[in-house]
Amino acid sequence: MSSNGMDDMASARVSTWRLVAYSLAAIPLAMAALPIYVNVPKFYADVIGVSLSAIGGLLLAARVFDAVQDPLLGYWSDRARDSRFGRFVWVLTGAPLLAAAMLGLFNPPTLSPNAMLWWLVSMLVVVYTAFSMLQISYQAYGAEISDDPIERTRIVSFREGFGLIGVFVAAALPQVLTSTFGAREGYALFAMIFIPFVLILVGITVWLSPPRKTRASVERQGAWANMVLPLKNKSFKWLLWVFVFNGIAASIPATLVLFFIEDVIKAPAQSGLFLIAYFAAGAAGMPLWIWLSARLGKARAWLIGMLVSIVAFVWAFMLGAGDVLAFGVICVMSGLGLGADLALPPSMLADVIDEDESAGLGRNEGAYFGLWNLVTKMNLALAAGIALPVLAALGYVPQGANSDASLTYLAATYALLPCVLKAVAALVLVFSPLMRRRSSDHFGRATRLI
Template sequence: MSQARALSMPQIVSYGALGLPLAFAALPIYVHVPKLYADDLGLSLTVVGAILLGARVVDAVTDPLFGWLGDHVASRLRWIVLALPLLAVGMFGLLSPPGDAGPLWLLCLLVLACAGYSMASVNYHAWGAEMAGGPGERTRVMASREGFGLVGVVMAAALPGFLADDIAPGLQRLAWGFIPLLGIAALITLWGAPQAGASAPARERPWVALRRALARPAFVRLLILFGLGGIAASIPASTVLFFVEDVIGRPDASGPLLAVYFVAGAAGLPVWVKLSDRLGKVGAWMVAMIVAIVAFVWAAMLGPGDLMAFGVICALSGLALGADLALPPAILADQLGERGGAGEGAGAGSSFGWWNLVAKASLALAAGLALPLLDLFGYTPGRDGEAGRLALALVYAALPVLLKLFALGLTWHWRHQLGAKS
């Protein structure tokens, strides 16, 4: 249920704080883990990509179920409190593997970390949608959460290189720092944000409520667009370290370049909030897609030594990322608000359960598609060669451009059907 009174800025900021460690946890899984387990532990890129994809098969069940549980069994805050220790243990084991860790270790720790992440983030996202009282306030609540999230991703991107010269010890130290960071942010959010509403008694079985959420055409269209955009953004995230090393030829610059990408995303959030007030959320999102397309077309043309040009591309694509993070969930919150918060029987938790599933499936599909494609094209990490650079250019840049163009066309076609307030 939405709050009767407008939220204060301290409440909005307090709510956003938990977004920092949740985003902090997500980045190493899809950016650093493939390189850690392939380079340092000797797993093939195909095996790593398949495990990332397989872990999401488990999420196909757990994410929507966690959403239904948050709607109907105990409060959202209790589920978040239960989830955070699972996330902490899973992340620590994933980023600090023993020297003989193999595919089974990677799979088990991924499942544990993802279960904790799912349980926390589904209920956290639904809580934000329920606490905001109008379209403008929803955009600001989502922007607060995603702004903190981008700060978390910047920290996760920059700290491994700052903490150690090699990725393995850097990630191990990162894992130690993640636990207190998670605890502090959780305390700020759980004490400072408006309390989440009580769960509603379950009147139907979980799969009936979850199916009801998918009965809304506007929601399904938004899920499709969100998924396409997520895959397009996640393919570069899964391959950027390889691109910086073997195309640009500056592996030492990977940390600063990632920081530029995510800082640009955070800095651009106020721009997208203002632009959505003028063009609507859907119109602003389409502008962001065009910015991303231009950036990745340029990236496909780069070669060794083009560090400054790639820095500009990171800033442009990061700017577009801010819109991808803040605007789609705000559109979903508007859809739920138009239906009194329940979506004709589908609670916010059920809707964000599907949402979280699509978000993580997009990440997994990106890794499961991009890494085997690089293998298929004959790319070997750390080896120079024109064929390898061409493979990276096709996978890192050209594939996201095609996906973004498709998403842009669908968004234009569905622009009047995604929500009256968007």
């Protein structure tokens, strides 16, 4: 590589301590996300006594409402970009709201069954709204830090790596607290501990994050035109289809994992360790995906990650009671594939936005990440809103006297269906123009993680 190329690469790199400051906010975001997706169904079913089908329906309804507002939040984020506080005005607004709503969600009052349903859906709506306020502007800001494609992967990897710290905390802390203080009190304590985490770490991120790149001003569009602008980008539409199938494939196991561990593996006490092993493997594998993406291209590296996940995870269908070690190995191997899902798609999204800038449309990161988050949440909503009621209709009862057939249905939904969906995502990626992109982010360049 020429000395000029080396100088360009060095100048493109963001200082590590600034990236650490930016990435700190990912910890409380992950601490909120994992319990919302994984613990809420089980907490309200086992502890509060809400029926599984009702929980699935409420999660779907709340997610649909939440998803619809995401493009609008993205539009408002873009409008705030050039203001005094920039996108971070939404980050600062969302953080205290998220703290209060998490406390309400995991420390509900004693109510009648019907009133509890209204409480659950109300808290879900507030949590989702606050989470979206924070996350969309936070991710959009990250896409503005650097124009270098490889550096974008480094930025995303830092953010997602710190997010995995939050996942570890969210996976282990509720289990420790509930085993010590009981389920209801333990989850309430978790929500109380979450409050200083989100307020302090988000504050550091806002204060010390690296500055964003200055962008040329473009003519502002109306809200609707801004929200649908990403759908005019051909590369984005291909990326979105891959993301949809891959996202649903990931969301189904996230919704069902605690039920699978308790009723199929029969090892509920090990659930925290399984989750930690899965996400730790994802964190450990992230440098590999950065390295592969710099040499093979981001799309090819992501494809390899999908194949690794399928080959590892499909074996979960064969497991039964007591297969703790085997499931632990599956968690580690499929967790390696998770690293690709975390690091590469958001980095590819930032690259796709370059096409708008080249066409004179400016960069509307808020619009793209708003729609991106909409799809993410619809994936989760479909996973909960379809998988849980279907399993209930097939006779599966959490912690109940389930027949062999109902446990087989649970195992098939948990392990086989996601592999089929991920295989579809891989096929869409193979035939997409994303595999044929030729740019400096795909070939011949390497970067260090730190």
